[in-house]
Amino acid sequence: MKFEELRIKTLAANKALVEHGLVVFTFGNVSMVDRKEGVIAIKPSGVGYEEMSPGDIVVLDLDGRIAEGSKKPSSDAPTHIELYKNFNEIGAIVHTHSKNATAFAQAKKPIPCLGTTHADYFYGEIPVTREMTKEEVERDYERNTGRVIVELFNEKGINPLQVPACLVAGHGPFAWGRTVDSAVYNAVMLEEIAGMAVETLELNPNAELPSFLLDKHFFRKHGKNAYYGQKEQ
């Protein structure tokens, strides 16, 4: 296998979703991109996490054609490709139907930034896409799912590395990162802060975080003035 290492890493990340309690049965998928080779590796469609082996991971070129592998790729592959094409610095994408984040997506509400746990990883609210039209759903649905995410980040001028997650209205969350580890990390934190947000809004529907506290927490962990962790990030 030419892309053995990529497939092994992609498999490990997919299995990490189960360990973190983000998925049940065959739900969810992780992909990684190799930008030099112009390919992505992604989970096969409808295969259980337990029985999955590196050989089941599917490698696709950026037009969605199979480059290596004998399984059908995740039906969400066109969404992943659309994001890789437009968010040039991301290296991996995680899609789940994790409970709390999906509740916000189904409610068609962004997850507001209500505290420093959120601000440590996401520079502002987790936005929610507009609803897709009947035409967008009926034709080229999965690719259009990627398009409405990209459209949202462009229109709002959001940097996808500063807000590495998005909610698709009526569907669920996508998270990403420079590396596959950070993408999985962000998917876990997204679910965590979504759960806190549900409870916070129940206690105080008007809760909000001042922007200077958001700035403080995000930039003590990210960017050139970061001072959290053992080395500069």
Add this chain to the structure above:
Amino acid sequence: MKFEELRIKTLAANKALVEHGLVVFTFGNVSMVDRKEGVIAIKPSGVGYEEMSPGDIVVLDLDGRIAEGSKKPSSDAPTHIELYKNFNEIGAIVHTHSKNATAFAQAKKPIPCLGTTHADYFYGEIPVTREMTKEEVERDYERNTGRVIVELFNEKGINPLQVPACLVAGHGPFAWGRTVDSAVYNAVMLEEIAGMAVETLELNPNAELPSFLLDKHFFRKHGKNAYYGQKEQ
């Protein structure tokens, strides 16, 4: 034992309910039907899941008479039989008191279809039966429980393979499927989407999913145009 294989499979499915966290103590039951032989296999009444062996599973004919086995069958057996007689294509039934789905049943509210996680497995809301009358409860209660489910699906024209679950008002959920694996799968997904729905409605009481998105997700997984998974379903 003539029905050894049927009893082994039925036992395994009953034990799967425990693994998926859907039942405590002796709550819940799974049955399977063998339509050629005209029998069903069902969990015994009030026996703990841990100590249960294939020989404890009770085989009944479709009039509810014991065909094989020395235990008393689940007191819900007449409900299961009523469903098998009227829903000709189902092969297994799962009854639980799983927390979130039971909350909707107790609230006497259907679980609305609020997102694609729901739409992937259930073609529309999970309906709730009407309340049973005093007479229906006092006489032939368990069989009448099956009857109000069948009545509901008939009156609303719902295909039980497209919406493979129902809430019994004031009681709890029943789920089913062509196979015992799909019946257990549907019972787990039902609980999952019920939990998401509680939280979604808390965030937005007016949340809803457009019908074309329901169509898209259900039919990409089910029916002749399905394109999810490794083969046609």
Add this chain to the structure above:
Amino acid sequence: MKFEELRIKTLAANKALVEHGLVVFTFGNVSMVDRKEGVIAIKPSGVGYEEMSPGDIVVLDLDGRIAEGSKKPSSDAPTHIELYKNFNEIGAIVHTHSKNATAFAQAKKPIPCLGTTHADYFYGEIPVTREMTKEEVERDYERNTGRVIVELFNEKGINPLQVPACLVAGHGPFAWGRTVDSAVYNAVMLEEIAGMAVETLELNPNAELPSFLLDKHFFRKHGKNAYYGQKEQ
């Protein structure tokens, strides 16, 4: 040890609370009564569940004097004794601060009977005591806790074997049974139905169960016409 068997059983039941997720640290306690010998066995005060051995269990007479054991008994012992003296048919008592049942106790609201899961084990709402007076709290507090429970059951004419649990206002739940197994069982079911009730009331604040359905479910499991389980109960 004269009361070795009683202490071993009481220990096992206390440890079962941990397995069922009803207690953290040293919270909660189980006692058993031996009515012939006129003694109860109860958990020691403030001892961790992991390190507890049969010799730590304290045996008291019904005036609260130590009959066997070198540890101090649970500070709740006078509450248990008061209940044994007044509820003549119960054989064991379980006190926990389990989350959902405690929330109702703190809210000073009974747990209404909203479904058949509740009706299978408790014949009607789980009542909540009146608030205790300053005098009752400051003097003989733990014994008075037992007294307000007994007062409540007497005033409302509730049979403690038909409703084997009570919420103490601002405090938490007590459950009991003829045997120690049924007392633990009832404590687990109480927490389960409390969790379902919170969610049901959130979905429908006016939810209720008709009395004929309560009758049906309770009496198919309890009393001379019961037909649930493998033998008469």
Add this chain to the structure above:
Amino acid sequence: MKFEELRIKTLAANKALVEHGLVVFTFGNVSMVDRKEGVIAIKPSGVGYEEMSPGDIVVLDLDGRIAEGSKKPSSDAPTHIELYKNFNEIGAIVHTHSKNATAFAQAKKPIPCLGTTHADYFYGEIPVTREMTKEEVERDYERNTGRVIVELFNEKGINPLQVPACLVAGHGPFAWGRTVDSAVYNAVMLEEIAGMAVETLELNPNAELPSFLLDKHFFRKHGKNAYYGQKEQ
């Protein structure tokens, strides 16, 4: 290592946070103080709990200078130091982003004392700090976090050993104790009572506990008249 024992104990307490389900990834931190030596030991910044060894724990003097260790200390170290300098009797501090307590902190609401579970460990509501100003956040943020906690306890005249926890507005909980075991214990109980409080307020927004019941429960466990546990505390 001069401070080997201190570092080993601090490590064990940090790992206990994971066992109690209070932290994910590198979130949270525990410190201990050695007042004779004038040093604190604290978790390193951004290091995973699994791989952490005693040599990773950082020892600082009370001016925040490294006394022993090669790692960077937790970025929250100045908050811990500020608390040790002002709360003279505490021996250890635990900071987490545990879900329920953080929800109250984000809602900027104190956790009211709603029941005896709370009253057993905290003598009254868990207070929440005022919001910090832009200036306090931008300059010397972590030290100012400690200062607003101290300011709150001073202004309200709260004894930090009687209420061994505080919520920082928009951020999360800090808990502490005379010993590291009691600090971890208090952090766990804080999360427990926060979860109960969310649910209690949902059931009854006007719930409250009379002060004489608070007095009774707190002082049966704490102070010279305590009678809970196996010895005087």
